[in-house]
Amino acid sequence: MTDIAYVRYQQPDLDLAERFLHDFGMTTVSRVPGTLRMRTAHGYAQAYVAHQGPVSCFLSTGIVVDAAQWRDAASWPEAVRVDAEPRFPGDATLTVRDPDGYEYDLLATPEHAPPLPIAPPAGFNFGTYKTRCNAMRIAAPRPPAVLRLGHVALKVADVARSVEWYRRRFGLVVSDLIHDGDECNIVTAFLRCDLGGDFADHHVIALAQASPAAIHHASFEVQDLDEVAAGGQWLERCGYERLWGVGRHLLGGQIFDYWRDPWGNNLEHYTDGDVFNNEAQPGLHAQSADTLYQWGPPLPAHFGD
Numbered sequence: 001m002t003d004i005a006y007v008r009y010q011q012p013d014l015d016l017a018e019r020f021l022h023d024f025g026m027t028t029v030s031r032v033p034g035t036l037r038m039r040t041a042h043g044y045a046q047a048y049v050a051h052q053g054p055v056s057c058f059l060s061t062g063i064v065v066d067a068a069q070w071r072d073a074a075s076w077p078e079a080v081r082v083d084a085e086p087r088f089p090g091d092a093t094l095t096v097r098d099p100d101g102y103e104y105d106l107l108a109t110p111e112h113a114p115p116l117p118i119a120p121p122a123g124f125n126f127g128t129y130k131t132r133c134n135a136m137r138i139a140a141p142r143p144p145a146v147l148r149l150g151h152v153a154l155k156v157a158d159v160a161r162s163v164e165w166y167r168r169r170f171g172l173v174v175s176d177l178i179h180d181g182d183e184c185n186i187v188t189a190f191l192r193c194d195l196g197g198d199f200a201d202h203h204v205i206a207l208a209q210a211s212p213a214a215i216h217h218a219s220f221e222v223q224d225l226d227e228v229a230a231g232g233q234w235l236e237r238c239g240y241e242r243l244w245g246v247g248r249h250l251l252g253g254q255i256f257d258y259w260r261d262p263w264g265n266n267l268e269h270y271t272d273g274d275v276f277n278n279e280a281q282p283g284l285h286a287q288s289a290d291t292l293y294q295w296g297p298p299l300p301a302h303f304g305d
């Protein structure tokens with residue numbers, strides 16, 4: 001696995017889903033009866049797909065693999081859709097299921113979308129290093145330009161079992177592990193794509209020991225802190241519910257802001273995340289709130305629900 005492309009949900013009201021996703025910072029690709037496709041400013045043809053259905057639920061994650069891995073995966077016992085009919089333009093024709101039942105749509109030739117025009121990164125005037133001179137900083141509340149899908153965070157029954165599966169099947173590597181008590185009792189794992197000497201996000205899939213198995217959040221990258229904060233103020237004005245933010249994670253380092261969609265699914269805006277390559281060593285940390293964030297509002301008691 002070399003990248004993450006999209007998340008797919010079932011939603012009971014596609015009008016409401018589209019309105020929320022616009023306010024969150026995405027752009028409509030297509031809307032046909034029963035299916036809504038949304039994109040980010042950079043990246044693939046779609047980053048979020050919603051199918052009309054009676055209840056809101058998470059369906060699958062689209063991931064990018066190379067052609068050899070695609071052919072290999074088609075023969076795995078975990079393959080549940082092989083050479084299947086596409087469900088929407090650009091859909092994968094192969095789906096595999098992880099040990100907890102999470103489904104991954106494997107894309108060997110993902111469709112890229114031409115980048116949408118976005119404002120160039122604004123300079124930041126550090127105390128000791130000024131990069132914005134004779135220029136104003138404009139950061140009014142507005143839907144932020146979401147650039148790409150960055151990761152999903154999933155609740156799993158057995159983190160150690162899942163880490164092994166994701167290593168063996170998708171080639172993911174460990175960036176950081178969190179243990180509770182005994183160092184063998186791994187309760188959280190942050191896994192990234194192995195791009196060799198090239199840099200990858202600290203995690204593309206995060207796993208936390210919890211039941212029942214359910215997605216905790218899907219996370220989307222924006223340009224900078226102003227996009228996170230001004231975008232958050234826009235969502236607040238629109239009446240959406242903030243789950244937690246703005247703050248900075250420790251493991252992964254992102255500046256984060258978590259929001260609820262109209263049905264209570266968690267979506268994260270982030271910026272300034274860590275990137276690692278094969279020179280980075282995996283980290284092992286004892287479980288505590290400190291492993292989750294360095295600064296920000298107090299961790300809500302219901303954050304992990």
Ligand SMILES: [Fe+2]
Pocket residue numbers: 151153217219268
């Ligand atoms: Fe996250």
